[in-house]
Amino acid sequence: MTDKKQSAELVLVETEKKISEESKEHFFQVDFLKAAMIFLVIFDHMVAWGVKSEIGVTLWERISIPVFLVIMGFNMGLSFQRKKTTKLRELYSWSYFKSKILRYIVPFLVLYAVSTFIGLFMYGFDLSAMYHGQYYPNHGIINLFVGILPFWGPGNWFLPVIFQSILIMPLLYKAFTKKPILAIVLCFVIEIIMHLIIFFFIGEITTWEEVHYLSLIMNSVLFLLPGIGIGMWFSFGCKLKEKRNLFMWILFPFSLAFCIAHQFYGFRFRVDGIPLMRGDYHFLIVLYSAFLVLLAINFLPQKSEGRISRAISMIGKSTYHILLIQILGYGMIFAFWGTHYAIDVGFGPDKIFDMIFAWLLFISFGILWYKIDTNKNLLKRVLYSINLFTIYVSLLFLTLWGQVLWVPIPLLIILIYAVIALITNFIIKKPLKTRKLSLWTVFLLMTFIMMVLQVSVLQPNEAWITFIPIGIILTLAVVGTILDYMNSK
Numbered sequence: 001m002t003d004k005k006q007s008a009e010l011v012l013v014e015t016e017k018k019i020s021e022e023s024k025e026h027f028f029q030v031d032f033l034k035a036a037m038i039f040l041v042i043f044d045h046m047v048a049w050g051v052k053s054e055i056g057v058t059l060w061e062r063i064s065i066p067v068f069l070v071i072m073g074f075n076m077g078l079s080f081q082r083k084k085t086t087k088l089r090e091l092y093s094w095s096y097f098k099s100k101i102l103r104y105i106v107p108f109l110v111l112y113a114v115s116t117f118i119g120l121f122m123y124g125f126d127l128s129a130m131y132h133g134q135y136y137p138n139h140g141i142i143n144l145f146v147g148i149l150p151f152w153g154p155g156n157w158f159l160p161v162i163f164q165s166i167l168i169m170p171l172l173y174k175a176f177t178k179k180p181i182l183a184i185v186l187c188f189v190i191e192i193i194m195h196l197i198i199f200f201f202i203g204e205i206t207t208w209e210e211v212h213y214l215s216l217i218m219n220s221v222l223f224l225l226p227g228i229g230i231g232m233w234f235s236f237g238c239k240l241k242e243k244r245n246l247f248m249w250i251l252f253p254f255s256l257a258f259c260i261a262h263q264f265y266g267f268r269f270r271v272d273g274i275p276l277m278r279g280d281y282h283f284l285i286v287l288y289s290a291f292l293v294l295l296a297i298n299f300l301p302q303k304s305e306g307r308i309s310r311a312i313s314m315i316g317k318s319t320y321h322i323l324l325i326q327i328l329g330y331g332m333i334f335a336f337w338g339t340h341y342a343i344d345v346g347f348g349p350d351k352i353f354d355m356i357f358a359w360l361l362f363i364s365f366g367i368l369w370y371k372i373d374t375n376k377n378l379l380k381r382v383l384y385s386i387n388l389f390t391i392y393v394s395l396l397f398l399t400l401w402g403q404v405l406w407v408p409i410p411l412l413i414i415l416i417y418a419v420i421a422l423i424t425n426f427i428i429k430k431p432l433k434t435r436k437l438s439l440w441t442v443f444l445l446m447t448f449i450m451m452v453l454q455v456s457v458l459q460p461n462e463a464w465i466t467f468i469p470i471g472i473i474l475t476l477a478v479v480g481t482i483l484d485y486m487n488s489k
Contacts, residue, residue, distance in 0.1 A: 073231025
């Protein structure tokens with residue numbers, strides 16, 4: 001009898017374990033969608049509206065942000081369900097905030113520091129010139145307090161949405177566990193209220209101050225709440241034929257009709273010439289995008305183990321870091337060219353290669369940054385981050401400078417360093433130990449500083465001065481590496 005009881009208990013434990021593991025299963029569909037959408041985001045920021053307006057982007061490219069919003073809600077809903085609690089005190093736990101700080105806030109602070117320095121460098125270390133040379137006056141000082149970088153890049157506006165979502169997600173989940181229908185309806189009602197506030201209290205835009213307030217409202221998570229709400233709704237049941245998802249079948253045709261009218265016939269809701277609804281990501285477009293997410297979840301495989309699938313999953317996991325990387329990259333392009341739209345009307349085949357280069361550059365460095373952030377060794381994480389950003393920024397400078405100006409020798413030294421580092425890590429497969437990595441990181445950083453001095457401070461006939469500290473640090477790095485190698489023997 002005892003043996004039977006133990007056997008039964010063992011079966012129950014194994015069953016519970018299996019259920020627990022299944023609940024934590026990874027959704028390849030989500031990674032695929034995120035990977036596809038980040039390609040579209042990079043495309044959106046490189047292709048001018050003169051081109052996009054002719055190729056029906058509302059139906060395929062403008063879905064990127066709404067899809068990300070739906071996935072945000074979907075992922076957070078699943079995450080909270082795994083915790084098996086609906087108490088706000090437990091939902092708003094320190095572990096929740098810690099994970100979000102490490103995932104979102106810390107990389108943002110790194111980007112803030114790096115982009116501000118690079119921006120100052122590109123604008124002659126003039127803070128006012130940097131700020132006014134970017135997206136000002138489309139954003140004012142008030143917007144800097146919600147996550148807008150002083151050295152602006154396209155896509156920056158989405159960061160305040162992410163940060164604010166951290167604060168409301170537990171409360172939203174609590175609402176969906178108690179009154180799901182009321183919660184999803186309120187998500188739409190709140191957005192409609194936001195549109196009405198803009199319509200009645202701002203109305204026609206006549207001053208830059210009104211532009212700033214409009215930007216502040218439209219960059220808030222409340223303005224985009226339906227996408228997140230629908231995603232959280234799907235997290236409780238995402239079967240296509242479930243009765244609870246019938247409303248998506250009903251609303252999808254209306255949303256699709258609006259998208260077609262909006263794209264091809266210039267349809268807008270206006271009252272006395274003033275838009276009643278603002279932006280490209282309101283609920284009438286989100287519903288169309290959300291239905292596509294629902295289709296993807298149901299028809300794409302939940303698991304995929306192939307090499308290509310693993311690459312797609314890695315891109316999907318790295319989308320936040322890719323977004324940050326491309327913000328910096330396009331910000332530099334904007335500062336250099338006065339626009340981040342490299343592909344405009346009348347473009348030739350060479351612009352297609354520019355698009356491919358942008359995808360390769362931003363996505364590869366975003367993935368590397370994501371992998372660096374998963375390193376448990378804090379010192380190595382810092383050292384690798386310095387290496388990453390120095391090389392990334394230098395590569396962009398080479399791309400920009402090489403077309404119209406001379407290429408500083410320190411820049412070439414940095415790129416040679418990058419090639420050797422890649423060979424060491426991925427071909428020889430003997431990455432440097434922390435001590436040697438520290439020596440070479442100091443050399444890399446010193447070389448970059450010398451490049452900045454050569455370009456921004458020194459006269460052309462004084463450039464040779466920069467080679468002295470570079471040579472000294474290089475010698476120290478080489479000698480230190482040799483000594484370290486000999487001691488290890």
